[in-house]
Amino acid sequence: MAIIEVRDLGKRYGPRVAVNSVSFDVAEGEIFGILGPNGAGKTTTVECVAGLRKPDQGSVSVLGRPPASVRSAIGVQLQASELPERMRVGEALSLFSSFYPSPADWSERLGLTPHLRAEFGRLSGGLKQRLSIALALIGSPRVAILDELTTGLDPQARRDTWSVVEQVRSAGVTILLVTHFMEEAERLCDRVAVFRDGRIAALDTPSGLVSRVDGSCRVRFVPSAFLDVALLQALPEVAEVSQVGEQIVVSGAENLLHAVTSLLARKQIVARGLRVDQVSLDDAYVELTGGRDVADH
Amino acid sequence: MLRIIEVEARLFVRDRLNSLFAVVFPCLLLLVLGAVPGLRTPLPEFGGLRFIDSYLSSLVVFTLAFIGLQRVPTVVATYREKGVLRRLATTPMHPARLLAGQMVVNFCAAILSVLLTIVVAYVVFGVDLPHHPLGLACAVVLGGAGTFALGLVIAALAPTARAAGGWATAVFMLLMFFGGVYLPRFMLPSVVQKIGSYSPPGVEAVQQAWLGSTPDWRHLAIMGLVSLVAGTVAAKAFRWE
Numbered sequence: 001m002a003i004i005e006v007r008d009l010g011k012r013y014g015p016r017v018a019v020n021s022v023s024f025d026v027a028e029g030e031i032f033g034i035l036g037p038n039g040a041g042k043t044t045t046v047e048c049v050a051g052l053r054k055p056d057q058g059s060v061s062v063l064g065r066p067p068a069s070v071r072s073a074i075g076v077q078l079q080a081s082e083l084p085e086r087m088r089v090g091e092a093l094s095l096f097s098s099f100y101p102s103p104a105d106w107s108e109r110l111g112l113t114p115h116l117r118a119e120f121g122r123l124s125g126g127l128k129q130r131l132s133i134a135l136a137l138i139g140s141p142r143v144a145i146l147d148e149l150t151t152g153l154d155p156q157a158r159r160d161t162w163s164v165v166e167q168v169r170s171a172g173v174t175i176l177l178v179t180h181f182m183e184e185a186e187r188l189c190d191r192v193a194v195f196r197d198g199r200i201a202a203l204d205t206p207s208g209l210v211s212r213v214d215g216s217c218r219v220r221f222v223p224s225a226f227l228d229v230a231l232l233q234a235l236p237e238v239a240e241v242s243q244v245g246e247q248i249v250v251s252g253a254e255n256l257l258h259a260v261t262s263l264l265a266r267k268q269i270v271a272r273g274l275r276v277d278q279v280s281l282d283d284a285y286v287e288l289t290g291g292r293d294v295a296d297h
Numbered sequence: 298m299l300r301i302i303e304v305e306a307r308l309f310v311r312d313r314l315n316s317l318f319a320v321v322f323p324c325l326l327l328l329v330l331g332a333v334p335g336l337r338t339p340l341p342e343f344g345g346l347r348f349i350d351s352y353l354s355s356l357v358v359f360t361l362a363f364i365g366l367q368r369v370p371t372v373v374a375t376y377r378e379k380g381v382l383r384r385l386a387t388t389p390m391h392p393a394r395l396l397a398g399q400m401v402v403n404f405c406a407a408i409l410s411v412l413l414t415i416v417v418a419y420v421v422f423g424v425d426l427p428h429h430p431l432g433l434a435c436a437v438v439l440g441g442a443g444t445f446a447l448g449l450v451i452a453a454l455a456p457t458a459r460a461a462g463g464w465a466t467a468v469f470m471l472l473m474f475f476g477g478v479y480l481p482r483f484m485l486p487s488v489v490q491k492i493g494s495y496s497p498p499g500v501e502a503v504q505q506a507w508l509g510s511t512p513d514w515r516h517l518a519i520m521g522l523v524s525l526v527a528g529t530v531a532a533k534a535f536r537w538e
Contacts, residue, residue: 050387076387081380086311091304098300099390139388 003028003063003143003174004049010057011044018044020198021058028142031165031175033185033206036195037289042178043079045195046145049176050076062143072100075141075173077132079148085121089131092120093138100139110134110164126157133164137173144168147178162187182281192281194288201288209284211254217278218251219260221271227264235259247273301398309402319364320410323356324417331422342483346508349422351481353414354504357437358476360410361498364403365444366451366469372399373452374461383538392537400445407441425508432506439520440498444472446527447497453534476500495519 002025009022019041026032034042047053048060051067051074063070083092089112097103107113110130115123123131129149136144146165150158158181165188169175179185185192186206193203202209223246232241232250237259239252250260257276264271309316327349330336336348343351373396376382385392418424427433448465455461473479475493477500482490494501494513499520502512 052383052386071387071389074387078380078384078387081384083381083384084308084376084379086308087304091307095300095304096388099388135384 002026004032004176005061005064006045006049006058007060008058009045009048009055009060011041011048011053011055017198019048022195022198022200023058024193024200024203026143026174026176028174029169029172030190031169031177031188033189033192034176034178034195035180035182035185035192035285036201040195040289041198042195043147046147046176046178050074050145052076072139073142075136075139075144077129077136077144077146077149079151079178081132082128083120083131085119087120088116089118089120089123089127090116092131092135096135096138102140103138104140106134106137109167125152126154126160129153129157129161130164133161133168137168141173143174143176145176145178148180149177150184151180158184182285186281194285196289206281209288210279210281212284212288217254217256217276218249219257219274219276220247220249221260221274222246223248223264224270224272225267227267227269231263231267232260235263298394298398301394302401305395305398305402306405309406315368316406319360319368320406320413322363323360323410323414326359327353327356327414327417328421337422347422348481349418350424350508351483351504352477353418353424353507354500355477355482356414357411357440357503358498358500359473359478360407360414361437361441361444362469362472362476362478364407364410365441365448365498366465366472369399369403369445369448370452370455370461370465371458373449374455374458377452377536377538378458380538386537403445404441408437411437427507428509429506429511432512433503435517436499436502436506436512436520439517439524440503442524443497443499443520443527446524446531449531450527450534453531453536472496472498497523 004026006025007023009019010017011019022041022045024032034045036042044053048055049062049067051071060067063073067074089107093105093107093112093116097105107116110133112127112130112134115127118127120128120131133146133149136146149165150161153161162184165175165177177185177189189206191203191205192209194201194209202212204212227248229241229243229248232238232248235252237252237256238250240250242249250256261271330352331349339345339347376395382392382395385395415427419426447468451465451468452461455464475489475496476498477485477493482493482500485493494516497520499516502516502520506512
């Protein structure tokens, strides 16, 4: 059953179209990723799902109802939203828990307990994020929307945050995750929608996205004896063969390596300096978004 | 809602400099001025009153203008700029309640400051207790509401928290001038005195209710009108993000 349904969503700011006929479903218990360059419409889309913005076109429903009417079932962690500087962690937690009928305390699991008396303005980036997640989860939501959760965190804090997200999912919460990081999407998401210019350019599992890219696997080697390149080209798994000096570079589908080594074995040729490169989600992303800079943030 | 007021009150107290200044400064100023013998001598310019008697209403003006224009717009605009209001918009609680809580706390602080001034004036300098307590209450509440509403208009219209602070300070200075905080009102030209009695927080009404007989209802009506108009403008123009 789809817990989030987005149908033909459209939103414009003045003359600028931010989101244009976007549709997707998120199943209960899923971690659904939204990827894309800045300005591709990711945040606008999740803000419509969170009930913060009214779509100009199309519809959004969460748990089968308009998002604004199920606020207490949706937990939101927003990009660039802070708390009053001098508010203490404990005060923020108790204030937010007073908004919900059955509040959940995540402070222990998020390691916030030692910092309850610390003022928000003095927290490190990682702690601010963890507090922000704790506040998003405080109403025991069925759906959590996490927007650029790990942007600005150091690699260790990022990994810690990922394990938190996995914990949240195992508590049965459906997660909509906006991210800039391929590694994050690959590790956490069941399915990913890649946004480009306000539309969904592709929607698939991370490995499905990778396999869409031509030559998702690349094998390089130097043959120990002469090898007719045409033989390689004849293999169904092979998309492209090129020769640079002695080195042969073959690219093709995922089971390419097996096909190539079987051929070499039949011809009794040894592959020296054999290297296999797997296309990553990074490559897939760059191809899907038209080669725009991923790290541009 | 109570939880919000409690948290806002804690934040208010924690911001020591501002909160102390708002609540205690008028009494301190009264004590300092009252320490000068000349200002404790009845003078014909004040209709036989002492300087410190005539200055009481200006102290109230200071409190209301300081809280309404130095605190309210900055805090509200900062809440918006930092995304605090947006953050609350995602919860089942409407962010307007946070602003309401903020107003309640500031209002209580203003009342506290006025009461403190009344007590100090009475105990230390033998100033009469307010002659017309109800009138004074009306003058303070309506004058406060008018000033707070002006602060909210600034918070609503200013693009950034910094701009809000700047605009509010300009208005603050102006109201302090008309309210006779910088120069005692008897030294101001009669036109300025006139403007002062009609501009929030309404120095004339406060003075009359305290040491005269009854406040002029026209002054109070103007304050009510200012609160209503400015409040409406602020509500209409307010941006949550």
